[in-house]
Amino acid sequence: MSDAHHDHKPTGIGRWLFSTNHKDIGTMYLWFSLTMLFVGGTMALIIRAELFQPGLQIVEPEFFNQMTTLHGLIMVFGVIMPAFVGLANWQVPMMIGAPDMALPRMNNWSFWLLPTAFSMLVASLIMSIMGMGSAPNFGWTFYAPLSTTFAPASTDYFIFSVHLLGISSVMGALNIIATIMNMRAPGMTYMKMPIFVWTWFITAYLLIAVMPVLAAAVTMMLTDRNFGTSFFSAAGGGDPLLFQHVFWFFGHPEVYIMILPAFGVVSQIIPTFARKKLFGYTSMVYATASIAFLSFIVWAHHMVTTGMPVAAELFFMYATMLIAIPTGVKVFNWVSTMWRGSLTFETPMLFAIAFVVLFTIGGFTGLMLAIAPADFQYQDTYFVVAHFHYVLVTGSLFTIMAAVYYWIPKWTGNMYDEKLGKVHFWLTCISANVLFFPMHFVGLAGMPRRIPDYSIQFTEFNQMASIGAFVFGFSQLLFLYIVIKAIKGGNKATTEVWEGAEGLEFTLPSPAPFHSFTTPPQVK
Amino acid sequence: MSAQTRNNQSIVRKLLLLTVAMFGFGYALVPLYDVFCDITGINGKTGERVETSSQVVDKSRLITVQFVASLNENMPWEFTPVVNQIQVHPGESTKIEYRARNKTDFEIIGQAVPSVAPGQAADYFKKTECFCFTEQKLAANEEKLMPVIFTVDSDLPEHIKELTLSYTFFNKSSSEETEKLTHNHNMNHDQEI
Numbered sequence: 239m240s241d242a243h244h245d246h247k248p249t250g251i252g253r254w255l256f257s258t259n260h261k262d263i264g265t266m267y268l269w270f271s272l273t274m275l276f277v278g279g280t281m282a283l284i285i286r287a288e289l290f291q292p293g294l295q296i297v298e299p300e301f302f303n304q305m306t307t308l309h310g311l312i313m314v315f316g317v318i319m320p321a322f323v324g325l326a327n328w329q330v331p332m333m334i335g336a337p338d339m340a341l342p343r344m345n346n347w348s349f350w351l352l353p354t355a356f357s358m359l360v361a362s363l364i365m366s367i368m369g370m371g372s373a374p375n376f377g378w379t380f381y382a383p384l385s386t387t388f389a390p391a392s393t394d395y396f397i398f399s400v401h402l403l404g405i406s407s408v409m410g411a412l413n414i415i416a417t418i419m420n421m422r423a424p425g426m427t428y429m430k431m432p433i434f435v436w437t438w439f440i441t442a443y444l445l446i447a448v449m450p451v452l453a454a455a456v457t458m459m460l461t462d463r464n465f466g467t468s469f470f471s472a473a474g475g476g477d478p479l480l481f482q483h484v485f486w487f488f489g490h491p492e493v494y495i496m497i498l499p500a501f502g503v504v505s506q507i508i509p510t511f512a513r514k515k516l517f518g519y520t521s522m523v524y525a526t527a528s529i530a531f532l533s534f535i536v537w538a539h540h541m542v543t544t545g546m547p548v549a550a551e552l553f554f555m556y557a558t559m560l561i562a563i564p565t566g567v568k569v570f571n572w573v574s575t576m577w578r579g580s581l582t583f584e585t586p587m588l589f590a591i592a593f594v595v596l597f598t599i600g601g602f603t604g605l606m607l608a609i610a611p612a613d614f615q616y617q618d619t620y621f622v623v624a625h626f627h628y629v630l631v632t633g634s635l636f637t638i639m640a641a642v643y644y645w646i647p648k649w650t651g652n653m654y655d656e657k658l659g660k661v662h663f664w665l666t667c668i669s670a671n672v673l674f675f676p677m678h679f680v681g682l683a684g685m686p687r688r689i690p691d692y693s694i695q696f697t698e699f700n701q702m703a704s705i706g707a708f709v710f711g712f713s714q715l716l717f718l719y720i721v722i723k724a725i726k727g728g729n730k731a732t733t734e735v736w737e738g739a740e741g742l743e744f745t746l747p748s749p750a751p752f753h754s755f756t757t758p759p760q761v762k
Numbered sequence: 763m764s765a766q767t768r769n770n771q772s773i774v775r776k777l778l779l780l781t782v783a784m785f786g787f788g789y790a791l792v793p794l795y796d797v798f799c800d801i802t803g804i805n806g807k808t809g810e811r812v813e814t815s816s817q818v819v820d821k822s823r824l825i826t827v828q829f830v831a832s833l834n835e836n837m838p839w840e841f842t843p844v845v846n847q848i849q850v851h852p853g854e855s856t857k858i859e860y861r862a863r864n865k866t867d868f869e870i871i872g873q874a875v876p877s878v879a880p881g882q883a884a885d886y887f888k889k890t891e892c893f894c895f896t897e898q899k900l901a902a903n904e905e906k907l908m909p910v911i912f913t914v915d916s917d918l919p920e921h922i923k924e925l926t927l928s929y930t931f932f933n934k935s936s937s938e939e940t941e942k943l944t945h946n947h948n949m950n951h952d953q954e955i
Contacts, residue, residue, distance in 0.1 A: 340770045408781050416773045420766060450781050454788020469792060472875070473834045473932055477795070484791050545881060547802070 247752055255350075258342030259752060260327045261649070263349050267324025268642070270352060272718065274316035275635075277360070279711050281309040286673075286707035292694050301366075302690035303375035308363055310378025311396075314496070315403050316356055318630065321638045322499040323348075323410045326438045328649065330414060332743035332750060333432045335423025335759045340416035348409035355402035362392035377688055379489065382470035382481035386462045393463065397456045404449040411442035411449075418442075423742065425761035429523070432741055433516065436523050437502030440530045444491045444498070447534075452488040455481065479544055486537035494533045497629060498526055500597075500637035501568055504590045506741070507644050508572050511587035512579025513738035518571040525564035525571075532561045542613045551610040558608035562601065569598055584736070585659035589640035592667050593633060600628030603678065618688075621681025627674045632667075639666070639717065646724050647731030651749030654724040662720060665713040672706030817853035820916045824849050827914070830928035831860060837933045838866050839900070844907070852916040855890065860908045860929065864900035871934040872898045874908075879926045886915035887925065897934055 247253060257263055284305050288296045297305070327345065331338055339345050359374075366373040372390035374380070385393060418439045422431070431439075458469040458481075468474020470481045501522075509516045516522065538546060539554045546554075572594050581587070603625040607616050616622060647653050676699035681687075685696045692700065731748040742759060743750070827850055829843035840863040850856050864870055874894040878884040889895075893908035900906060914925065 340766075341774065412774055412777045412781075415777060416770045419773055420769045446777055446781055447784055450783075450785035451788040451791075454785050454791075458789075458792075472930070473836070475875070480792060480795050483795055484788060487788075487791065547882065 256346065258338075258346055260331050260339045260342070260345065260754075261750065261752065263339075263345050264324045264327030264329075265649075266349055267320045267327060267352075270349075271317050271321035271324060271638075272721075274312050274320070274356065275714065278309050278312035278317055279714065281305045281312070283707060283711050285309065286704040288690050289692070289700050290704040291701075292692050292697055294691055297690070299690045300372060300375065303377075303688070304363060304366060304373040306688050307374045307377050307380075308359070311359065311374075312356070313630070314378060314492075315400075316352075318496045318634045318638070319407065320352060322438075322441075322496070322634075323407075325434075325499065325503070325638070325641050325645075326410075326414055329645065329743060330417055330435055330438060331421070332648075332746060332754045333435050333741055334418065334421060334426055335742045335755045335761065336417060336421035337753050337755050339413050340420055341413045344409050345413050348406045348413065351402045351406035351409075355399045355406065358395045358402070359399040362395045365392065379485060380459075381485070382459065382462070382478045385481075386459055386470055389463070394460065397460045397463075400456045401453055404453045407445050407449050411445035414438055414442040415446075423755065423758040423761050429520070430761060432502075433505035433519065433522050433526075434499070434502035437498045437505075437526050440526050441495050441498045444495050444530055444533065448488045448491040448495075451484065452492075455484045455488065458484070479541075482541050482544065483538070486540045487534075489540065490537040491530075491533040493626075493629075494529055496634050497597075498529065500593070500634045501526065503637040503641045503644075504572060504593055505568075507586050507590040507640055508575050508594075510644075510736050510738045510740070511582055511584060511590075512576045513581075514575055514579040516571070517574035517577075518567070521567050522571055525567040528564040529561060532557065532564070536561065539608055539610075539613075542610045543617045555608055555610040559605065562605055565601055569594060569601075580738075582737075584643075585654070585656065585663050586640045586644035588660065588663045588667075589636050589643065592663070593636045593640065596628055596632035596636070596667075596671070600625055600633055603628065616681065618686055619681040620677040620685045620687055623687050624674050624677035624681055627677070631674065632670050636666075636670075642721065644736075645743070646721065647735045648743060648746070648748050648750055650725050650728075651731055652724050652726075652728035653731050654720050654728065658716065658720050658723075662713060662716045665716065666710060669706045669709035669713060673703050673710050674706070676700070676702045676706075817913065817916055819851050819853040821851055823852050825852060825914050825918065825922070826924045827856075827912075828924070828926045829858065829860070830926055832928065832930045834930055834932045837870075837872065837931050839864055839870070839872065839931060841929075841931050850914055852914045852918055855911060855913050857891075857909055857911045860893070860910070861905065862898070862900065862908055862931070863905040864903060867902045869899060869901050869935070872900065872931045873934045874898070874929040874931050877928050877930070879928070880922065883918060883922050883925050886918040886922075887927065888913045888915055894929060 248256065254262060254266060257266070284297060285302065288294075288302055327339065330336075362373040365371060371392060373392050374385075374390065374396045376384035376389060376393075380396075418431070418435060458467070461467040462469055462471060462476075468476040470476050470478050472478065505516055505522060536554055536558045538550060539558045542551050542554070576591075583591075603621070607613055607622065607625055643654060643659055680692075680696045680699045683696065685692050685700075733747055734744050735748060736744075742755075742761075745759065746754060826847055828847040829845065831841045831843050833839060833841055840861075842861055844859045844861055848856065848858065862872070876889075876892070876894050878887045889910060889912045891909060891911035893910065898906070898908065910927075912927075
């Protein structure tokens with residue numbers, strides 16, 4: 239009788255609009271993220287199409303600027319962050335043996351703020367296309383005074399959109415912390431939590447610490463623009479450089495918000511397909527915590543060319559290089575986990591291994607950028623673009639795809655099409671490198687970022703990148719097809735799904751029941 | 763109410779408090795930033811007025827000091843240094859002048875904001891007298907010479923051989939008239955285009 243009650247699902251659109259179920263909300267987060275991936279991806283393809291040749295062909299420079307701005311904002315706030323929140327929603331309760339999230343109604347609210355926020359942001363682009371002024375065009379970092387004194391009217395849409403995103407993220411983070419602190423199964427001490435749960439626990443604290451600082455920055459912008467304050471205007475005693483300090487105080491922890499859950503995902507997948515326990519669990523936890531701490535004291539490495547005193551440059555340079563240590567611990571732990579394991583290479587594992595290799599390349603270029611004297615050359619070139627696309631696309635995005643392949647049998651009860659999955663992996667992995675690797679070279683040779691035109695000596699590398707971009711972009715349609723196919727049917731997944739899978743989520747039947755653990759499991 | 767609900771509420775309350783505190787911290791960065799620049803003397807911001815320094819004049823060094831004048835976009839004045847650059851010995855007290863003229867038909871109050879480049883030199887640039895210490899009032903079409911008396915500290919690091927002192931004049935009178943004037947100015951500007 240009680241089972242019948244528990245399996246009752248609301249039906250129709252109300253199931254989604256009023257949902258308080260962690261799985262349904264997780265699903266919505268993931269679909270939202272995939273949708274925004276195609277929106278932001280289309281913008282990237284417009285950028286790459288324009289950059290296929292030097293000179294201006296396809297779009298006006300003003301529109302190009304709007305594309306780079308919205309592409310960045312959408313990919314950061316609309317794709318990577320919601321995808322990880324979606325994964326947390328699906329997985330955290332199942333992995334800690336809880337029936338649902340701690341605050342289910344707030345969970346619903348924090349999701350539905352997202353489409354609202356992005357409607358506002360995308361509305362500014364639609365209005366721009368219809369000829370009613372420009373969409374935000376100052377880059378995703380929205381430096382003042384470009385985003386205050388010289389910004390288009392639509393900037394106020396952007397500001398409110400960021401406010402809503404911030405509220406959404408903070409509520410999501412609150413929920414995850416409350417769930418983890420309060421709803422773990424009996425016997426699951428902190429040091430027995432799966433690494434994915436650990437990384438999200440720390441990420442959630444980062445979100446709560448820095449999203450309000452971003453909110454403060456955009457609020458200052460709002461009052462500077464509309465209510466006569468001068469936080470960022472030298473004319474009224476403010477300082478445009480202050481904006482960069484406030485922004486990067488948010489911005490640097492933000493990049494770890496986008497990568498720490500990725501570390502967690504990879505730390506779940508590699509042990510499964512290596513059929514070994516994760517090497518150095520404790521060091522993984524401490525490395526994650528150290529990275530989170532260090533992220534607060536390195537922000538000005540984004541600003542070495544602003545005329546900082548040498549002492550400050552040195553401090554931020556050394557502090558930044560320090561991050562390589564905990565990150566290196568992680569990379570070595572993943573490699574050691576694979577060492578002498580009985581490896582098999584299913585799609586999630588392929589993505590995870592590609593992550594380890596390609597994220598490390600992104601990490602190394604990060605180290606190069608950290609060297610203050612060298613940064614004077616790299617600042618604002620395509621080298622920076624190459625660096626952060628290696629850590630965000632072949633880093634974060636690859637692990638999100640790995641996670642989907644890894645857990646989708648648990649979500650749908652069906653195995654995905656392994657052959658197509660491998661095709662998707664190889665297309666994605668090769669095209670991503672064709673897309674982003676040449677950017678290192680043009681960057682080192684001095685091609686600036688965010689410019690619709692370039693000198694002719696950069697043509698070949700840009701054409702390679704553009705070809706890679708189109709293959710990469712269209713390969714993701716295959717991903718969409720594979721996901722839909724797995725939802726519709728396929729080989730039935732077992733409870734364990736994978737031979738070497740461990741963890742509470744693999745003790746639940748596939749597909750996982752609507753309410754995860756109605757009686758908490760005992761963890762030994 | 764179950765123990766779990768109570769626990770959830772207490773966690774959420776603490777975390778919300780942290781959220782609000784961090785929002786406040788975002789704003790606190792504004793004065794912190796100023797204080798930090800003040801203490802460390804970076805950002806090219808020069809210090810307050812100093813009493814006449816009784817420094818030894820270092821005849822062995824000669825520092826070139828350049829003068830720059832600029833106006834904020836809402837400031838309808840003319841503003842130029844009388845001489846563009848001079849050479850001084852460290853420790854020597856020097857007087858120079860800027861010339862300002864109000865181009866409008868009404869009184870305007872201005873405030874000049876100084877800046878020294880390179881930033882590391884800002885701490886060694888001592889002003890004993892400056893028109894930037896107070897607001898300056900110019901009547902309609904009035905012209906005025908504005909003095910600065912300064913000393914370059916003899917502790918100025920060896921590698922600095924050239925300094926630039928720049929002033930930006932800001933419009934302090936928030937009268938509607940000024941706004942109207944700025945507005946008219948923009949209108950004219952539009953017509954020119």
